[in-house]
Amino acid sequence: xxxxxxxxxxxxxxxxxxxxxxxxxxxxxxxxxxxxxxxxxxxxxxxxxxxxxxxxxxxxxxxxxxxxxxxxxxxxxxxxxxxxxxxxxxxxxxxxxxxxxxxxxxxxxxxxxxxxxxxxxxxxxxxxxxxxxxxxxxxxxxxxxxxxxxxxxxxxxxxxxxxxxxxxxxxxxxxxxxxxxxxxxxxxxxxxxxxxxxxxxxxxxxxxxxxxxxxxxxxxxxxxxxxxxxxxxxxxxxxxxxxxxxxxxxxxxxxxxxxxxxxxxxxxxxxxxxxxxxxxxxxxxxxxxxxxxxxxxxxxxxxxxxxxxxxxxxxxxxxxxx
Numbered sequence: 001x002x003x004x005x006x007x008x009x010x011x012x013x014x015x016x017x018x019x020x021x022x023x024x025x026x027x028x029x030x031x032x033x034x035x036x037x038x039x040x041x042x043x044x045x046x047x048x049x050x051x052x053x054x055x056x057x058x059x060x061x062x063x064x065x066x067x068x069x070x071x072x073x074x075x076x077x078x079x080x081x082x083x084x085x086x087x088x089x090x091x092x093x094x095x096x097x098x099x100x101x102x103x104x105x106x107x108x109x110x111x112x113x114x115x116x117x118x119x120x121x122x123x124x125x126x127x128x129x130x131x132x133x134x135x136x137x138x139x140x141x142x143x144x145x146x147x148x149x150x151x152x153x154x155x156x157x158x159x160x161x162x163x164x165x166x167x168x169x170x171x172x173x174x175x176x177x178x179x180x181x182x183x184x185x186x187x188x189x190x191x192x193x194x195x196x197x198x199x200x201x202x203x204x205x206x207x208x209x210x211x212x213x214x215x216x217x218x219x220x221x222x223x224x225x226x227x228x229x230x231x232x233x234x235x236x237x238x239x240x241x242x243x244x245x246x247x248x249x250x251x252x253x254x255x256x257x258x259x260x261x262x263x264x265x266x267x268x269x270x271x272x273x274x275x276x277x278x279x280x281x282x283x284x285x286x287x288x289x290x291x292x293x294x295x296x297x298x299x300x301x302x303x304x305x306x307x308x309x310x311x312x313x314x315x316x317x318x319x320x321x322x
Contacts, residue, residue, distance in 0.1 A: 015225070016044075016045040016047065016048050016229050017045075017048055017090070017225065017226075017229070018047065018048060018049065019048065019049045019050075019051075020041065020045075020048050020049070020050045020051075020090050020091070020229075021050075021051050021052075021053050021088070021089045021090050021091075022034050022037065022038060022050065022051070022052045022053065022089065022090070022091055022092070022093055023053050023055060023080040023083045023084065023088075023089035023091070023092040023093075024052055024053065024054055024055065024080070024092070024093055025054070025055060025056070025076065025080070026054040026055060026056055027165040027166075028165065028166065028167065028191060029095075029165065029166055029187050029190060029191055030093075030095075031052070031054065032190050032191060033093050033094075033095065033190070033215050034052045034093045035052065036190075036215070037091075037093045037113070037215065037217060037233070038050050038052060040113075040233055041229075041233070044229075044232055044233075045229065053083065053088070053089050055079050055080060055083065056079070076094075076098045077092070077094055077098065077099060077100070077218075080092035080094075080218070081104060081107060081218070084107065084218065084219060084220055085106070085220065090219060090223070090226055091110065091217050091218065091219045091226060091230070092217070092218045092219070093215060093216070093217055093218075094215070094216050094217075094218060095187075095211070095212075095214070095215060095216075096112060096210070096211025096212070096214040096215065096216040096242055096246075097184075097208075097209040097210060097211040097212040097213075097214075099211065099216055099218070101210070101246055101249050101250040102250060103218075106220060106221050106222070107218055107219070107220060107221055108218070108219060108220070108221040108227065109216045109217065109218055110217045110218065110219045110223075110226060110227040110230035110231075110234075111216070111217045111227075111230035111231060111233045111234035111239075112214055112215070112216050112217075112234060112235060112238055112239040112242050113214065113215045113216075113217070113233050113234075113235055113238070114214075114235035114237075114238050115213045115214040115235070115238040115241070115242075116186040116189065116190070116213045116214075117185040117186045117189060117200075117213055118185075118186065118203075118208045118212045118213035118214075118263065119184075119185045119200050119201055119202065119203065119206070119208060119212075119213075120146060120182050120183070120184060120185060120200075120201040120206040120208065121182065121183050121184065121185040121188055121197045121198075121199070121200055121201065122180060122182060122197075122198050122199040122200075122201055123170070123173060123180060123181050123182070123183055123188075123196055123197060123198050124173070124179060124180035124181075124198045125173065125174065126179065127179060127180055127198070128198060128199065129198070129199045130150065130153065130154050130157070130180070131154075133154070133157060133179055133180060134179075135156045135157075136156070136157070136158055137157055137158065137179035137180070138157075138158045138159075138160050138177070138178050138179050139157050139158065139159050139160070139178060139179065139180050139181065139182065140159075140160055140161070140162030140169065140172065140173065140177070140178040140180070140181040140182070141159060141161075141162055141181065141182045142161065142162050142163055142169075143209065144257070144258070144259040144280050145207075145209055145259050145260060145261050146182050146206060147159045147259065147280060147282075148259035148278035148279065148280055148281070148282045148285070149205075149206050149207065149259075149261070149276075149278070149282065150182070150206075150282070151280075151281055151282030151283075152278065152282030152283075152285050153205070153282075155282070160178065162178065162181055166183065166187050166188065166191055166193070167191075169181055169183060170193070170196060180198075182201070182206070184212060184213070185197060185200055185213075186212070186213040203263050203274065206261075207261030207262070207263050207274060207275070207276055207287075208261060208262075208263045209260075209261060209262070210242070210245035210246050210248070210249045210260075210261075210262040211242045211245060211246060212263075214238050214241075214242050216242075217230050217233065237266045237294075240264070240266070240271060240294050240297045241264035241265065241266060241271060241297070242264075243297035243298060243301070244262075244264040244271055244273050244297035244298070244300045244301045245262035245263065245264050245273070245275075245301065246262075246301065247297060247298040247299075247300070247301025247302055247305075248262045248273065248275050248301035248302070248304050248305045248308075249262055249301075250301070251301060251302050251305035251306070252277060252305050252308065252309070252313060252317065253317070257320060258277065258317070258320060259277065259278040259279065259280055259282075260275070260276065260277050260278075261274075261275060261276050262274070262275045262301070263275075264297070264300075266294065267291065269293065269294055269295075270291050270292060270293060270294055271291065271292060271293075271294045271297060271300055272289065272290075272291045273289060273290055273291070273292075273300050273301065273304050274287070274288075274289040275287065275288060275289070275304050275305070275308055276288075276308075277308055277313040277316050277317070278316065279316055279319065279320070280320075284312065284315070284316050284319075286308055286311040286312045286313050286316070287308075288304060288307045288308050288311060289304070290303055290304045290307065
């Protein structure tokens with residue numbers, strides 16, 4: 001069973017705003033996401049004038065080092081949250097995998113839209129999959145989560161950082177800087193670049209990041225009117241899955257410095273949650289899964305986090321913090 005969280009009375013949605021400003025990063029993918037939400041809101045509230053305010057975040061500006069060396073996921077959302085706090089934007093649209101596990105005080109996720117493809121994609125101009133790559137081949141990825149999983153399965157490969165927007169990353173591949181790269185399948189599909197996908201990586205091969213493939217709508221927590229307006233976009237099943245994934249990550253202090261994956265799937269009235277924690281080199285790797293009632297996703301996430309700690313995640317975390 002999947003139930004929408006009761007946040008405010010539905011009466012507020014009977015009086016939608018006359019104007020609405022969406023804050024978005026200016027990358028092609030972020031703008032696609034914002035326009036997708038804009039179109040859905042326009043269909044729901046034709047009397048509301050909706051505009052998108054494009055912004056460049058600190059995460060977009062820092063391209064010379066990996067996220068785990070530059071401040072983490074919050075770099076992609078802080079400027080958007082500043083706009084919400086100042087009242088120059090009403091809502092912000094994010095990929096949920098980019099949203100820090102703990103929101104700053106005064107902010108809320110008003111809705112989580114139905115999830116697209118949550119998987120990772122292997123992209124190469126020459127090779128069909130990881131097993132086809134020659135020893136020492138250079139693979140580009142922007143996340144420690146992906147890196148640790150590749151290293152654990154294919155220690156003979158060389159992993160190098162890969163930053164920039166989707167088009168920039170593909171160009172680096174096309175220029176021969178990498179034999180293959182790994183990207184989110186949803187981003188490629190949303191940009192009309194599905195033909196660049198060489199192979200889809202199953203969750204068994206590459207467990208996704210918490211929230212991967214799902215779009216979240218953020219606003220100020222005191223804006224009950226906005227939260228009510230967004231409720232028709234909230235997909236209960238997706239929201240439950242993402243809440244479980246984020247609870248697991250939060251319980252393990254998940255951030256860009258921790259190689260961690262979490263992926264929940266709905267199975268009837270239950271959620272099946274899989275998770276892993278690893279050392280960056282993939283040498284230490286613990287994984288586990290649990291299935292529980294879907295009505296308490298956070299409890300499921302916390303329970304699986306405890307199980308991962310008991311299996312060795314605590315030692316991995318201690319080593320990363322030392």
